[in-house]
Amino acid sequence: MALLKKLIVTTVIVSIATVGAFSWWAKNPLTTAEPAIEFTVNPGSGAAAAAQQIAGAGVPLNRYLFALLARVTGQASKIKAGSYELKPGTSPRQLLSQLVRGEFAQEAITIIEGWTFRQMRQALAAHERLKHDTVKLSDQELMAKISSEYKDPEGLFFPDTYLFAKGSSELDIYKKAHQAMLSHLKTAWEGRDQSLPYKTPYEALIMASIVEKETGQKSERGMIAGVFVNRLRTGMLLQTDPTVIYGMGERFAGQIRKKDLETDTPYNTYTRGGLPPTPIALPGIQSLNAALAPEKTPALYFVSRGDGTSQFSDNLPDHNRAVNQYQRKITR
Structure with a gap:
């Protein structure tokens, strides 16, 4: 009888010790020499298979x-x-x-304000952690895949940093960026000045893309938009170089010439009135807001001062003097 009691006591002590050791192991950090260890759990894996895959990846488990x-x-059946x-x-x-x-594990990709859609596609195609399932799709096929009502993709993706799980589909990023742009555009459109000369939100998006490419100065975007709105209202040509460059496509070699300004394309705002047929870049939130809430200004012209800022003028004689001063370096 005494021996049986001893065996029971010993068994209980061993059990308690085992449970205690197991509990200690479960709550104490795993010792790793690496700052981070990546591993993958395959679909259909149970607890044992998942543990084997994790340990096989170098996790000291x-x-x-x-x-x-x-x-x-x-939780054995709940592992994802x-x-x-x-x-x-x-x-x-x-x-x-x-x-x-x-x-x-979270990865990230950043879409830059002012990029063209072509540059966005190149960036996604080059990202090593994405599943490249759109490479063979045309722009129009891609837009259909993300269930967009638009056929031309230019300007319709919001530039931002997007997080995704390793191995995610490129389509997921396109969908997120497209929905984000539509959401931002809708918000800006609903709060617009009703007197603006845009018939649709898409026209406002076109203007936002022009503003995006015309200046890197966020503080000037409202004024730039104000100038272009004034021109639209008065029937003046927009005469903006970025649209001409966009229309040149791969022919643009880094410098715009007089011949280029005179060569007609659907995007040449020196030869055609109104807005170009599509956006010319991916505009950020400041450019969207500028296009739909431009500054009130009498200015019809602007020219770069050469330091990243612009000189605005209300009339052509003042503008010509500004061009002489800042572009031709003629002071008299």
Whole structure:
């Protein structure tokens, strides 16, 4: 009888010690020499298979204890497949929680204000962590894939930094950027001055793209937009070089010549009145707001001062003097 009691006591002590050791292991950080270790859990993986894949990627994890942890906590069937990243200080319990919540490793891509859609496509195609499933699509096919009502993609994607899980489809980024642009455009359009000479939000987007390419000075965008709005209202030609350059396409070699200004294209605002047929770039939020809330100004002209800012003029004689001063360096 005494021996049986000793065996029971010993068994209880061992069990308590085992549970305590297991609990200690589960809540203490895994020791890693790397700042971060990437690993992938394949679709259809159970707790044991996931633990094996994680350990196989270099994570110092006891795969048997980890599988046991998943089972005893009732989370073995809740592990989500995907690409993950183990950061220093992560415990097995935290790692399991990460897998159950599907906290995938985050990648990022930045779309720059003023890029053309062609440049955006090149950037996405070059990103190593994206699934390149749009490379063979034409622009029109891509727009159809993201269920857009527009056929021409230029200007219709919002420049921003987008986060995504490793291996995500390029289409996901295009969808997010397109919806973001439509949302920002809708908000700006709804708050516009009703007297602006735009018939549709798309025309406002075209103007925003011109403003985006005309100046890098955020503080001047409202004035630039004000000048172009004045020209539209009075029937003047917009005469903006960025539209001419866009219309030249690959023929543009870094310098615009008089011949280029005289060669007619749908985007040559020196030869054609009104707005060009499409945007010429991806405008940011400041340019959108400038196009739909331009500054009130009598100015009809502007010229670069050569320092990144512009000189605005209300009439042609003043503008010619500004051109002589800042462009031709003639002071009298």
